[in-house]
Amino acid sequence: MPVTFKLESDMLEPTIDYFQKILPGYQYLTELWYIDLALFKVDDDLLEKRKRSGIMCDPWRLHFLSYFEPGKWLTIKESGSHRSANATRLNLNLLYREGFLLRKKRGRSYVYCQNPDYVNPITDVVAIELKLKDYKAVHRQADSRRMYYADKSYAVLALKGAICEKVVQYFKRYNTGVGLLFAKPQIEMALEYEDKGWTPIHRQGACEEILRRTGVIPCLINSDTATPVTTSTPNASVTSASENDCFIHSGLTVSTGR
Numbered sequence: 645m646p647v648t649f650k651l652e653s654d655m656l657e658p659t660i661d662y663f664q665k666i667l668p669g670y671q672y673l674t675e676l677w678y679i680d681l682a683l684f685k686v687d688d689d690l691l692e693k694r695k696r697s698g699i700m701c702d703p704w705r706l707h708f709l710s711y712f713e714p715g716k717w718l719t720i721k722e723s724g725s726h727r728s729a730n731a732t733r734l735n736l737n738l739l740y741r742e743g744f745l746l747r748k749k750r751g752r753s754y755v756y757c758q759n760p761d762y763v764n765p766i767t768d769v770v771a772i773e774l775k776l777k778d779y780k781a782v783h784r785q786a787d788s789r790r791m792y793y794a795d796k797s798y799a800v801l802a803l804k805g806a807i808c809e810k811v812v813q814y815f816k817r818y819n820t821g822v823g824l825l826f827a828k829p830q831i832e833m834a835l836e837y838e839d840k841g842w843t844p845i846h847r848q849g850a851c852e853e854i855l856r857r858t859g860v861i862p863c864l865i866n867s868d869t870a871t872p873v874t875t876s877t878p879n880a881s882v883t884s885a886s887e888n889d890c891f892i893h894s895g896l897t898v899s900t901g902r
Contacts, residue, residue, distance in 0.1 A: 648829070649802040652774045655827050656681065659772060659800050662831035667770065673857055677850060679789050681772040684854055690765035691860065697761045699743035700861050705735045706849035712745060712758040719755055766851040769794045769844075776802045779811040786822045793850040796837045798823035808834065 649655050660672055663683055676682040711723060720732050736756055739745045745756045771794035775782035782799040790797035803811060803826055812834050815824050823837035844850075855861040 649776060649827060652680075652776055652802075655774050655776075655800060655802055658827060658829065658831055659774065659825075662825075663770070663772065670768075670770070671858070673854060676857065677793065677853060678785075679771045679793060679850075680774045682794070682850075682854070683770040683772070684766050684851075685768040687765050687767050690763050690767075694763050694765050694855075695860070697743070697763070699759065699762050701739065701742050701744045701762075701852050703849045703853040703856060705739055706744070706846075706852050710845055710848050712756065714758050714760040717748070717750070717755040717757045719750070719753065723756070764848060764851050766854055768796070769847065769850060769854075771797045772800060773798070774800050779803070779814060783815060783818065783820075783822060787818075787820045790820070790822060791842060791844060792846045793844050795844065795847070796823070796839075797821075798825060798837060800825045800827055800831070802827045802829075804828040 656674065659681060663681075664670065664672070667683055667685075670683040670685050672681060672683045674681055712718065720729055720736060723732055723736065736745065736747075736754075740747045740756065743759055744762055746759050747754050747756050749755075771786065771789035773782050773786040773789065775785075779799075779801055782801060786797045786799040799815075799822055801811065801824075808826055811826075812824065815822060815835055819838075821838040821840040821842075822835075823833070824835040826832050826834055852861065
């Protein structure tokens with residue numbers, strides 16, 4: 645008797661099996677924020693460096709504060725947040741306490757930049773969206789995941805027969821680079837992902853959520869307990885994590901500045 649999928653969840657296991665074969669060494673999580681299935685690759689050396697840094701970041705703060713780079717100092721207004729100035733200031737201060745940001749005085753206010761001790765050990769994120777038949781909805785969702793969270797994005801549909809060519813042409817017409825697979829029930833690649841040069845704007849937050857979900861970074865319960873350490877630089881007083889002042893939590897060294 646031919647196998648048919650009645651629920652999108654039925655498609656999950658064969659999809660995982662397929663991608664683990666074509667992407668060896670990748671790990672996966674289901675229901676990562678808005679992503680049905682996320683595969684990701686971890687750089688072990690960067691992971692160890694991140695653990696040693698003791699920096700923990702709340703993924704939901706990075707979700708909208710993704711404009712910071714080491715050496716690039718930004719004011720509250722320049723931070724890229726669409727929230728109110730007070731809400732932005734609060735979240736910047738929390739990220740500063742968590743060690744993600746450095747801070748220094750400029751005039752009467754502060755400017756912030758990303759702590760160079762912070763590293764992201766997730767080198768690749770692949771988002772996969774599953775749908776039984778609604779190819780327009782799954783294309784829209786997969787394209788959104790690529791724009792916001794993932795380096796690559798694929799849509800998987802439980803379709804077979806003449807309709808498949810119609811779906812392929814639809815994906816080609818909109819040409820957003822989303823990959824397309826059909827579960828017939830065996831998984832078959834119809835269109836490979838095509839890189840359009842887009843950098844996902846909330847990728848950092850998604851990566852921090854991966855680290856939290858996999859237990860590498862403990863979930864932040866009370867961010868106010870983390871107090872940064874101030875060190876002197878030739879130009880300004882800058883906050884950095886201290887390797888000496890820390891405590892051990894769930895196997896991870898976490899800076900407290902005590």
